[in-house]
Amino acid sequence: MKLEIKNLLPVYFEEERKSTSEIWGKERSFSNGDLVNIVAPSGTGKTSLIHFLYKMRESYSGSILYDGQPLSQFSKEAIASLRKDHVSIILQDMRLFEEQTILENLEIKRQLHPYHPQERIIEMAKRLGVDHRLNALAKNCSYGEQQRAVIIRALLQPFGVLLMDEPFSHLDHANAQKAIDLILEETAGRKALVLFAELEKATGFPATHLYHL
Amino acid sequence: MYTGTNASSRWFSYIGLGIGVLLLLCSVQMFINIQQLLKEGSIxxxxxxxxxxxxxxxxxxxxxxxxxxxxxxxxxxxxxxxxxxxxxxxxxxxxxxxxxxxxxxxxxxxxxxxxxxxxxxxxxxxxxxxxxxxxxxxxxxxxxxxxxxxxxxxxxxxxxxxxxxxxxxxxxxxxxxxxxxxxxxxxxxxxxxxxxxxxxxxxxxxxxxxxxxxxxxxxxxxxxxxxxxVNDPQLIRYLDAQHYVINRDKTLLGRNKIVLQGIFSGLGIFGLLVVILALMLFSFYLQLVVARSRQNLELLLTLGYSPAWLGKNVSNQFVPVYIFIVLTALICTQLMQWAFHRFIMFNRPELSSLINWIVLLLAAVLVLLAIVTNARLVKKLLYRLS
Structure with missing residues (x-):
């Protein structure tokens, strides 16, 4: 899947940002297999960018295109279909159903498009060391456990683009590396584009492109 | 989706809807009874x-x-x-x-x-x-x-x-x-x-x-x-207005018909109002449900669930409820008709103990109306969230 951004800038940012940023106000095009690392210190609009790309917010000027189609013209149903089959996301604030168990949270996503069998959830949970917490309520899990659940959730669907917003902020280095390995394995199988926004340059992530926001 | 605190408003709207539908169906049935009874009696x-x-x-x-x-x-x-x-x-x-x-x-x-x-x-x-x-x-x-x-x-x-x-x-x-x-x-x-x-x-x-x-x-x-x-109320009104005289016996039924039809029309309109009121109450209840489940619904939409699919799922949960309410009202109307025919009309042959097909049709229309308005509302609310 091809992702293009053209002259993008949040409406709440000054025009000067365009001159200092490698993303804002620029024309960028990413395609299958690209591993894009966006380095963004706090306050540079990292979460805004990810939200814009997932159409969770539309407070920007410029345009975002998926396979040449402007995202602003996608209908609500088309957006649902895009999120179900083409674009996956790992959000910084995680967003789990707190009253459901981790396994139920993962099943809710898997059933939307059963790309993987249920056994794969358990395998991935084992890889990331959260298999013993699968039956715990999400609200009773630590941030680290919740973050790993969110990573697994993002990998349960088919996708051409994976958006990640500080996906390892609550993980230690060893666990983060396990997660990166799993993500790379899953994206390689799909030949997907990964857009990874992080505060600093990610270690252990073999980025093909590096941009400063 | 359901939280216990909404139960009372939910039950109020169910009961209101039931009473409204019952009133409406009974009025229509009585209206038809009058038509059938008064059609006879003239050559x-x-x-x-x-x-x-x-x-x-x-x-x-x-x-x-x-x-x-x-x-x-x-x-x-x-x-x-x-x-x-x-x-x-x-x-x-x-x-x-x-x-x-x-x-x-x-x-x-x-x-x-x-x-x-x-x-x-x-x-x-x-x-x-x-x-x-x-x-x-x-x-x-x-x-x-x-x-x-x-x-x-x-x-x-x-x-x-x-x-x-x-x-x-x-x-x-x-x-x-x-x-x-x-x-x-x-x-x-x-x-x-x-x-x-x-x-x-x-x-x-x-x-x-x-x-x-x-x-x-x-x-x-x-x-x-x-x-x-000959019992057409319009005819009787016209003849009265023109001061023309017709054999009173022949129009007596017609004159009673005007009064009775008036009463049951009034009752039917009242029933319709109650139905509308109940549906409005129900829509408030639904908005409350959606508002309280807002976070969960938003997350489902974020995960890629389609608003139309979610809407259908939410509305479909109410379909059996609507069918149950209207069916109960229909059974009550049938009982009323049977008792009316048996005990008040002493099984007069012009009437039937069974409810008229128009009443059945009306009941079906009411179910459909409730389902459609409900589905539209839920869909609108979900589109607003997504």
Whole structure:
């Protein structure tokens, strides 16, 4: 899947940002297999960018295109279909159903498009060391456990683009590396584009492109 | 989706909807019952009712026959009414007529003759014709008049007659003008159940009026109406407004019908209002449900669940509830109808113990209405979230 951004800038940012940023106000095009690392210190609009790309917010000027189609013209149903089959996301604030168990949270996503069998959830949970917490309520899990659940959730669907917003902020280095390995394995199988926004340059992530926001 | 704190508003809207639907269905059923009950009770031929109307003769109009006659423009106005299928003026004789049985029976009486358009006569034999110069006049006599003759005949020393015999007896019809008179030979050629009169061919009466009365009277004393329904409230209102008189017995049911239909229309409108109110209450309840589940719904949408699919899922949960409510109201209506037929109407054959198909159809429409409005609302709320 091809992702293009053209002259993008949040409406709440000054025009000067365009001159200092490698993303804002620029024309960028990413395609299958690209591993894009966006380095963004706090306050540079990292979460805004990810939200814009997932159409969770539309407070920007410029345009975002998926396979040449402007995202602003996608209908609500088309957006649902895009999120179900083409674009996956790992959000910084995680967003789990707190009253459901981790396994139920993962099943809710898997059933939307059963790309993987249920056994794969358990395998991935084992890889990331959260298999013993699968039956715990999400609200009773630590941030680290919740973050790993969110990573697994993002990998349960088919996708051409994976958006990640500080996906390892609550993980230690060893666990983060396990997660990166799993993500790379899953994206390689799909030949997907990964857009990874992080505060600093990610270690252990073999980025093909590096941009400063 | 459900949280216990919403339960009371949910139940209120369910009960409200149930009561509204019940009121509406019962009113419609009673409305249909009245229609069916009051359709009977009048003589109907070929699906039409035939009645005659006259003008209301008051003290003011008593001495002025022209005021009590129907003029051509008035007849046209009556014809134009949508509930009147046809109008024929009843032309009366404007001269003296005496009827006698000649030498056969010692019977003689002053009489009146009337003429009516042929297509309004129920028993029209082919020989009911006359042309100038004919001495013979065919007569169609009212069955009621014939019955009256047979009642008073023994007291007068006259023989009672069968219809066949009466048709065999020649009668003499003497017509008296101011300075001329002619006696015709008449014969009863048919009896009519519909027209209470002594009918002769129209062209004969027109000729005779001209010959014996000099005045060329065109106006009719009575109008004979062909009606789709003699109990039609519109007809009764029209006749009352014009001060035309119709046999009260024939419209009494119609007058009751107006009152009863009014009551049940009112009740039906009230039921409809309750249904609308309940649906509104239900929509508030749904908005509350969606608002309280906002976070979860938003997350589902973020995960890629389609708003249309989610909406359908949320609304579908209410479908069995709606069906249950309307079905319960339908069963109550059926019980009401059965009890009404059995205990109040004592199984009268015009009515059925079962509810009318229109009520069933209405119930189905109500279910559909509730489901559609519900689905639209949920979809709208979810689109707002996504």
């Amino acid at each position: 109907r031929k070929d699906g039409f009712d035939f009645v005659s109307i006259t003008k209301n003769i008051t003290n003011e109009t008593m001495g002025q026959p022209e005021k009590n006659l129907f003029h051509a423009d008035e007849i046209e106005a009556v014809k134009k009414q949508p509930f009147i299928a046809g109008v024929s003026p009843l032309l009366a004789n404007d001269f003296r007529v005496q009827l006698s049985a000649g030498n056969v029976l010692p019977f003689s009486t002053d009489m009146f003759l009337e003429a009516l358009d042929n297509d309004f006569i129920d028993t029209l034999p082919p020989n009911f014709t006359w042309k100038e110069g004919d001495q013979h006049i065919p007569i169609i006599l009212s069955s009621d008049f014939f019955e009256i003759y047979n009642i008073f005949a023994p007291g007068q020393g006259l023989p009672q007659l069968s219809k066949e015999t009466a048709m065999g007896i020649p009668v003499q019809v003497a017509c008296y003008g101011r300075d001329n008179s002619i006696t015709f030979s008449g014969r009863i050629v048919a009896f009519s159940d519909r027209v209470n009169s002594v009918l002769v061919p129209k062209n004969f009466l027109q000729w005779a009026n001209k010959t014996f009365s000099q005045k060329d009277r065109q106006d009719a004393s009575r109008l004979f109406l062909k009606l789709k329904d």
